[in-house]
Amino acid sequence: MSTTGKLPDLASDAVLKPSIPIPSDFQEVKGIDYSQDAAYNSSATHLIQSMSTMGFQASSLSQACSIINNMRSWRGKHRSELEDHESQKGEFDSEGFQKTTIFMGYTSNLISSGLRDTLRFLVQHKMVSAIVASAGGIEEDLIKVLAPTYMGEFSLPGKGLRDQGMNRIGNLLVPNDNYCKFEEWIVPILDKCLEEQQEAMSKLGSNGLDADSDAIWTPSKLIDRLGKEINDESSVLYWAHKNKIPIFCPALTDGSIGDMLFFHTFKSSPQQLRLDIVADIRKINCMSMEASQAGMIILGGGLIKHHICNACLMRNGADYAVYINTGQEFDGSDAGARPDEAVSWGKIKAEAKSVKVYADVSLVFPLIVAATFASERPAPVAE
Amino acid sequence: MSTTGKLPDLASDAVLKPSIPIPSDFQEVKGIDYSQDAAYNSSATHLIQSMSTMGFQASSLSQACSIINNMRSWRGKHRSELEDHESQKGEFDSEGFQKTTIFMGYTSNLISSGLRDTLRFLVQHKMVSAIVASAGGIEEDLIKVLAPTYMGEFSLPGKGLRDQGMNRIGNLLVPNDNYCKFEEWIVPILDKCLEEQQEAMSKLGSNGLDADSDAIWTPSKLIDRLGKEINDESSVLYWAHKNKIPIFCPALTDGSIGDMLFFHTFKSSPQQLRLDIVADIRKINCMSMEASQAGMIILGGGLIKHHICNACLMRNGADYAVYINTGQEFDGSDAGARPDEAVSWGKIKAEAKSVKVYADVSLVFPLIVAATFASERPAPVAE
């Protein structure tokens, strides 16, 4: 191209193409206003508010807080306005108004991390209605009552750790002795559970598997018992038991509890403790159908994400959804799917408020909780 | 800094620091040799071989193929050399030599994708010993016999799809009618399963839950029955049933089968079909303990990854491990953990050969299989 030529229209038309007038509802991108004192050592709520117009994940984080606040503050009819069969369904606030049934899911690693204290806070204060966890999310809560988990590093070589009996979870370390302590603690409980199963069976006989049988254990029923037995205020399971918040874990055998149940089959033979998963799918699905409004707070991916979404299909979709995870959609995994994929399935309502925050949960959930559930100290829970 | 000064030693010493002599076992990075005819429209094995010294994930992919070939070709003692109680344990080749027990895991989306044909090929030809799948990995195999899944796009808006009854899985679409067909197909089978349960219960009475009871269904037992009933050569479950390859799915209720089991509880009331997960954890753990050598091929993350690793802990570690997934370790998830984390737990032996390929499975598994299991047409399977 000649160096003396005129700038071709091709380039200038493309680069300097005019835009339409700015629609009146457009919102300007802006950040923190450092002329305000609140910008210094900001509080959680101030930070979250400032992030709402920052763009990228900052605005998604802010939106997550807004959705959580919406699900917390929604109120429907008063119990007195409802027909009899309606007035026993779903959640009600202390004054008798319908409120949102909140399903919270988390993966095992979050209980291993220091987030356990935050998750326990939510359960202790009845801020969520039901929990779905993976197996490690159950047992690590119990084990932490028996012995601590420690800080480590992502790069510690596995061979040396195995030689020392140190199990690595990301940048955390769990001494294997903790699992030995867990075995000592849980075996007598499993013995007792088996005994109860056998007692019920001998009473019920061939009706032992009926719907209203109390012979058969389920994951949620065993978890509730474990919460009762651990009897420690640091525990999520303890508070879930106390506050009657069911914890679902369909694959409860997939972890240390599974190891212990496996070991127990040798001890109990020819009897065997059984865990039925059909009753639990019925239980969570019914909770979803009975909810006045349903909210989802899903921390991590995999089973716990799908399980809550699937339960919400039974009501033709959740009304609020917050996903926080590091999964990506490009591999077609459910773990990485955006909320909009769940809309196509009827798991989230088309008109629901939903957001996915692309982040390690540990990085953002402390801030989210500080700006929402823990924006102020909760009133003591009425017993 | 003065522009006329001499180059400071600080910089030149840092930049031009000498290196140690190259150790004799160092391997040069090199790529494809385009002087060879084999470089053009390369075969899978040629490509994989060329990738071994390319670095990054190319060399990891090549290493994955090498590990798979190792686990496939390993042979131990001949049956005749073993004591009686040993000679019934683990896997043997057609000539009676011990071979590797291969645990393969996959997530639901892979069955939804065209990889189903590849996974079926492996099961049909008895190339794997046991499977762990998530719930969708069971039902989508069956549903595909009833009606097809279609190509879509990641960006199709959820609301429009829901209105049309089209469910999105990444860039795939499943018409909701497929699930209606599935319901029609499975309900009579569940009826029959319940009938069998109740027959056994009436025979066994209060011993109905004993270890050797055939009253209680388990996920793997139900999956086997479904494989028998579907009776179609395109199905993974069909071949798993035919070839006696167990498929484990502890959270079998977490998907459409769960929906159907839930619906069935209303139909069957007061009776209720039960699925026990304790027997299955015993079954997979025993397979692991009995294996002469254990290999893991884990496609995706979440439950299926942890479940195979946990089973291999029972034998103090797998001997071979290939992970393929898109998860990252920074969030401390098991899904994203490198094989070396499993070494710290005793789930993979310290001296095992292991690799993680960071990729969407659909992108690399066709090539991996073409260069390993399907590097040549398998001999017909002896019945």
Place this chain on the structure above:
Amino acid sequence: MSTTGKLPDLASDAVLKPSIPIPSDFQEVKGIDYSQDAAYNSSATHLIQSMSTMGFQASSLSQACSIINNMRSWRGKHRSELEDHESQKGEFDSEGFQKTTIFMGYTSNLISSGLRDTLRFLVQHKMVSAIVASAGGIEEDLIKVLAPTYMGEFSLPGKGLRDQGMNRIGNLLVPNDNYCKFEEWIVPILDKCLEEQQEAMSKLGSNGLDADSDAIWTPSKLIDRLGKEINDESSVLYWAHKNKIPIFCPALTDGSIGDMLFFHTFKSSPQQLRLDIVADIRKINCMSMEASQAGMIILGGGLIKHHICNACLMRNGADYAVYINTGQEFDGSDAGARPDEAVSWGKIKAEAKSVKVYADVSLVFPLIVAATFASERPAPVAE
């Protein structure tokens, strides 16, 4: 919820919602047909064809090959049909028909990896029209002529490597001696470049910076000289020089060449070699405007991705675009942006064929090239 109740319509209506009739243009998901001999140790083209209906990234990979084949095969008018000033613009095939101007970009690490041989193959056979690389993508090509790069591991600790003078690039190692050799090789060339600059300056005087000045060096001009000097058939730069394929690298100082130019400023003082980046932006933008059709093959993210896209804005958009990288869009980075973001800017035409493959380039580019550019051995290049 009563266990005896009828299944609520709420759930069955949501789960069993009917779908619309399947549109006739819907394409079924299917995978490899193992009844065909071609499924065993498949060729690249067979594999890619089979992957087209697999979904997820498998189908994206197949689409990438299809787009590359489209950009390669497109032909426009014959030179004889064009007006004089048109007949010198853009690319023509050996028979005089217009063809696509292909811009290929790659990041430094790909030249460090074994992909260098594949990139060189494309340049050697004039299969691309222009290259954009980051600084390391220039110097590592030259350095590899002087001494090899070696295989390493991602987990090798940095301190030990620094003590040994071994520089790590992912799972590769570059001995620091290689950079010492590079310094020895390049300093005399920089001396010569400076000499030429000063000669031209003394001839041109105060017009030394004019547009048609040959006093001022640019990154692309220096890279061309380095390609000439290295004079080795293993080198990308050598073939780019020989085949007159410009290589753009606006930030050429950002790497070892920058270190050498920095050192050279001390040696050359008070004279100083200069590298102007304005002439190069003009050069690449003009190539884009003159192209009959423009195709982009962008391997990796960052500068090289944006630079090619920005050049294509000058023509109101590329006609074909293939991105391969591991970046994600959620952080608002250009690196992770999907092709559709570039459509909004006019950098890719709305009607263009485009795809992003979410993968490490090393994992997929060998297969892509084997199924496209190297599906058959190229005819010898006419000199």
Place this chain on the structure above:
Amino acid sequence: MSTTGKLPDLASDAVLKPSIPIPSDFQEVKGIDYSQDAAYNSSATHLIQSMSTMGFQASSLSQACSIINNMRSWRGKHRSELEDHESQKGEFDSEGFQKTTIFMGYTSNLISSGLRDTLRFLVQHKMVSAIVASAGGIEEDLIKVLAPTYMGEFSLPGKGLRDQGMNRIGNLLVPNDNYCKFEEWIVPILDKCLEEQQEAMSKLGSNGLDADSDAIWTPSKLIDRLGKEINDESSVLYWAHKNKIPIFCPALTDGSIGDMLFFHTFKSSPQQLRLDIVADIRKINCMSMEASQAGMIILGGGLIKHHICNACLMRNGADYAVYINTGQEFDGSDAGARPDEAVSWGKIKAEAKSVKVYADVSLVFPLIVAATFASERPAPVAE
């Protein structure tokens, strides 16, 4: 396996392997203490402190704040203790003590986002010593003075946006009119720059390219001029000019400024404005060598990350390093490399404090700044 057998030692030994006694320096994982009032609507510093023992990225985030506070508070010798030639090198606090030279890098998108206000805050209060940005990180700062950027969505289709002249950056929108306004603003400045270049050339003649020439423009010199011209307190460039904080951008032509420079070549012909990148590499490398201690805060990947690291090689490594980005190491990219890779190159000292936070910068940098640089309102900057 017989159901009546004893639990094999193989399993119990593996599962119940004892661990070594806990080393006394092990730190327990713990989270937020909700018995404290500070846990409610927490301040940034409280939150960051609580996150330090949470594990995963929470503890990495806390560590990033700790490193930043370390680099900010470090003090070396007093000017009066130094020899003459030392006393002009590096950074000093207002009392004359050596302090850390802080190199901050950011990608273009961060300036497009609301983080621009935070970045400007740091520059306005002289909290960083030098900046490396990509081209968009320069021009978007200027353009925002002329017209705003707006909130959008990641999923807005590109074709419709192009038709409206709306350019998408992740979930932000920039009206194309903003670039038209930018052109109007910058052309007269480029005219003036060219005029100054030509004046200097006519004065210097054939010495026009010498090291101490003021004929040749460089990216950093042009950026400084633009900062002076924009003359607006909302601008990063304005404060950088005012506070003499150099901004480096070796590929300044890779964006809208490049478009304008390209257009300008047609207007200015046969004269041409030139931008030399050799002088700038000398300038940044000298800053690194002269620094008493060097700290890096690198927000994003690509060029800006490598450029700062490479400059720190000149001093045999930075003393502090904080990376925040979403890149992964598995593809061998520099963008995704962990700090430990830079240790192998001598770009970070082996004994330096370093951390990588795996996150979108917008998600964590507001909190980081609120807990470090903005933990209290800064004293007015002495002019």
